[in-house]
Amino acid sequence: MTQTSKKPAAVEALGLTKIYGSGNTEVIAMKEVSLSLARGEVVALLGPSGAGKSTFLTAIGLINPPTAGRIVIGGEAVMDGPRALVDLRAFRRRHLGFVFQKANLIPFLKAVENVAIAMEINDVSPRAARKRALELLDYLGVGDRARNLPDALSGGQQQRVAVARALANQPSLILADEPTAALDSHRGRQVMELFRQVAHEHGSAVIVVTHDHRSLDVFDRTYEMEDGELGAKHSPPAPTANSTPSA
Amino acid sequence: MNLAAKDIRHNLGRFVLTAIGIGLLLMTVLGMSGIYRGMVDDAMVVVDRIGADLWVVQHDTRGPFAEISRVPANLEHRVRAVPGVASARSFVSHNVQREHRDEPLRMNVHGLAWPEDNGAWVTLTAGRPLGQAHYELIADASLGLALGEKLKLGKDTYTVVGIAKGMVSSGGDGLAFFTTQDALAIQVDLPGDALRLERAARVQRAVAQDLGQVQPLLLERGAGMASGIPALGPPMVSAITVRVAEGVDAAQVAATIAAWPDVSVHTRDDQEALLVRGMIDKARRQIGLFRVLLVVISTIIMALILYTLTLDKIHDIAMLKLMGARNPMIAGLILQQALLLGALGYGIAWVLGGWVFPRFPRRVLITSEDLWALAVVVAIISVFASLLGIWKAMRVEPNKVLA
Numbered sequence: 001m002t003q004t005s006k007k008p009a010a011v012e013a014l015g016l017t018k019i020y021g022s023g024n025t026e027v028i029a030m031k032e033v034s035l036s037l038a039r040g041e042v043v044a045l046l047g048p049s050g051a052g053k054s055t056f057l058t059a060i061g062l063i064n065p066p067t068a069g070r071i072v073i074g075g076e077a078v079m080d081g082p083r084a085l086v087d088l089r090a091f092r093r094r095h096l097g098f099v100f101q102k103a104n105l106i107p108f109l110k111a112v113e114n115v116a117i118a119m120e121i122n123d124v125s126p127r128a129a130r131k132r133a134l135e136l137l138d139y140l141g142v143g144d145r146a147r148n149l150p151d152a153l154s155g156g157q158q159q160r161v162a163v164a165r166a167l168a169n170q171p172s173l174i175l176a177d178e179p180t181a182a183l184d185s186h187r188g189r190q191v192m193e194l195f196r197q198v199a200h201e202h203g204s205a206v207i208v209v210t211h212d213h214r215s216l217d218v219f220d221r222t223y224e225m226e227d228g229e230l231g232a233k234h235s236p237p238a239p240t241a242n243s244t245p246s247a
Numbered sequence: 248m249n250l251a252a253k254d255i256r257h258n259l260g261r262f263v264l265t266a267i268g269i270g271l272l273l274m275t276v277l278g279m280s281g282i283y284r285g286m287v288d289d290a291m292v293v294v295d296r297i298g299a300d301l302w303v304v305q306h307d308t309r310g311p312f313a314e315i316s317r318v319p320a321n322l323e324h325r326v327r328a329v330p331g332v333a334s335a336r337s338f339v340s341h342n343v344q345r346e347h348r349d350e351p352l353r354m355n356v357h358g359l360a361w362p363e364d365n366g367a368w369v370t371l372t373a374g375r376p377l378g379q380a381h382y383e384l385i386a387d388a389s390l391g392l393a394l395g396e397k398l399k400l401g402k403d404t405y406t407v408v409g410i411a412k413g414m415v416s417s418g419g420d421g422l423a424f425f426t427t428q429d430a431l432a433i434q435v436d437l438p439g440d441a442l443r444l445e446r447a448a449r450v451q452r453a454v455a456q457d458l459g460q461v462q463p464l465l466l467e468r469g470a471g472m473a474s475g476i477p478a479l480g481p482p483m484v485s486a487i488t489v490r491v492a493e494g495v496d497a498a499q500v501a502a503t504i505a506a507w508p509d510v511s512v513h514t515r516d517d518q519e520a521l522l523v524r525g526m527i528d529k530a531r532r533q534i535g536l537f538r539v540l541l542v543v544i545s546t547i548i549m550a551l552i553l554y555t556l557t558l559d560k561i562h563d564i565a566m567l568k569l570m571g572a573r574n575p576m577i578a579g580l581i582l583q584q585a586l587l588l589g590a591l592g593y594g595i596a597w598v599l600g601g602w603v604f605p606r607f608p609r610r611v612l613i614t615s616e617d618l619w620a621l622a623v624v625v626a627i628i629s630v631f632a633s634l635l636g637i638w639k640a641m642r643v644e645p646n647k648v649l650a
């Protein structure tokens with residue numbers, strides 16, 4: 001575990017702090033959190049409810065600006081405190097993929113359209129987007145439900161469509177907040193393994209918030225968060241990563 | 248892919264119901280302009296068919312279509328003496344409402360200058376023009392009278408000898424053509440008691456005047472028929488219509504007559520302009536205001552529906568923003584729905600109007616000009632209606648997905 005990675009880190013968080021509210025109602029949800037991930041690295045984030053995991057993930061995901069700290073993605077400084085240094089929406093479009101506890105599929109779009117829209121937003125032609133969306137759904141084992149509206153899918157199927165959507169643009173950073181909470185442990189593990197596979201194939205960095213301790217062997221590293229602070233790094237059960245620069 | 252269309256398919260019921268509502272409102276907007284156009288057109292048809300080149304009316308009045316005009320019937324002879332006048336006829340027109348078959352019958356009584364004019368110029372669908380000096384009439388179809396039907400007006404009974412088409416006054420009442428004599432008789436139809444009282448009053452007036460003292464004969468005549476004392480009360484008509492001889496400048500003739508101190512002259516164009524500007528103008532403004540109101544209401548309803556459709560999608564819009572969707576895409580989603588709603592409403596207004604308007608009691612005249620104007624208005628209100636929803640959508644934060 002050295003700090004000598006030559007290539008720029010996939011993502012770097014430096015001293016991220018988030019304070020919600022002010023005065024009496026002030027909550028320090030995240031305190032001086034620093035973390036660096038290399039390309040292809042898959043990291044788990046554990047911690048009790050209210051620890052600040054989602055706050056951290058959404059800050060890095062550029063949808064919840066931190067009160068202080070810096071975020072660097074792919075070598076490009078994107079946030080300096082609450083100030084955006086780039087067009088965040090364009091940045092998300094090109095570089096980020098999200099999966100949440102709920103699938104958050106768009107209810108009036110069929111499964112395949114839910115995946116394709118992410119690519120159309122990223123200026124992929126509708127034809128190519130649809131083709132790739134079908135491939136992804138096949139790959140995730142829901143190809144046969146491609147023409148169904150989300151309502152007609154089970155929770156697990158919806159979540160797999162959401163994963164396909166997150167992977168569609170081959171993002172350099174995938175952020176997943178309890179993505180398997182709605183899945184049974186078998187399917188949950190499948191999704192985790194899929195993340196790792198994508199990370200290794202495309203060089204994406206992946207941060208997954210999870211409570212599922214049985215799947216931790218999938219990850220290169222595991223972090224624990226408590227009271228807004230990142231700490232107690234767990235060693236991976238089996239060394240799978242090539243370089244693991246630490247925070 | 249087109250998000251707007253897919254969302255609409257998902258909310259089809261609500262969308263179609265709203266479109267029908269908007270369609271009905273737009274149909275009313277269309278109908279109101281149609282009513283106005285119908286009114287103008289009806290009035291023009293009458294002015295046109297009468298075919299007078301000049302209208303000689305009471306001094307400083309705007310003619311029988313605009314206000315009450317009274318000129319002595321013998322003005323006709325004076326006008327006829329003007330060089331260039333081919334014919335001059337007295338024109339009598341007034342509204343009456345009488346009981347017929349136990350129902351109120353409103354009609355515009357129109358005097359024809361018998362015997363020169365028997366109403367041959369009126370477009371008949373049945374029967375014939377007037378054939379005698381008294382007790383016959385040509386009725387517009389809208390009055391609902393049958394050929395041969397007897398009609399008691401005042402002390403006399405008249406027979407329907409012809410049915411006319413499209414002859415409606417600017418007030419919407421069907422025209423009934425009588426000879427001028429009959430038309431005047433219908434107008435001044437007084438009950439016997441009223442006549443006797445008027446005769447007595449007339450004698451009193453004569454007694455009180457020098458004239459009555461100097462001309463005792465007047466006192467005797469005053470107690471008799473009005474026609475026996477023409478000097479005291481010449482029969483009045485509404486106007487004198489003039490046809491100018493071939494090759495004569497109507498303006499020249501008009502200038503001559505206009506120089507007389509007791510009358511005013513209007514050309515046919517004047518008369519039509521007066522009709523539109525004067526009498527129908529108020530109706531136009533009234534209808535115009537209603538149309539504005541309905542357009543505003545349509546806009547508000549559309550805006551509310553688009554706003555609620557947007558609120559329903561707010562989570563999805565947040566998700567789209569999270570995925571990096573650009574603002575034009577999101578605004579386009581709402582704007583396209585607005586335009587589609589407008590277009591659908593417009594189509595419904597068109598189709599439904601085409602079916603409903605011919606069943607209206609008064610003519611509803613829809614011109615392609617009005618259809619185009621409404622299309623433009625609908626496009627504009629669609630854009631306005633979408634603004635509220637777009638404003639809301641633009642303010643959504645992508646982290647709303649997590650809420």
Ligand SMILES: Nc1ncnc2c1ncn2[C@@H]1O[C@H](COP(=O)(O)OP(=O)(O)O)[C@@H](O)[C@H]1O
Nearest residue numbers: 020021027029048049050051052053054055056
């Ligand atoms: N929008 C918010 N406004 C105020 N407090 C918040 C908000 N979001 C989270 N918090 C608080 O911040 C702390 C961390 O929350 P969160 O990041 O959601 O934790 P976790 O995801 O680990 O359960 C909690 O105490 C939570 O109540």
Ligand SMILES: [Mg+2]
Nearest residue numbers: 053054055177
């Ligand atoms: Mg959380």
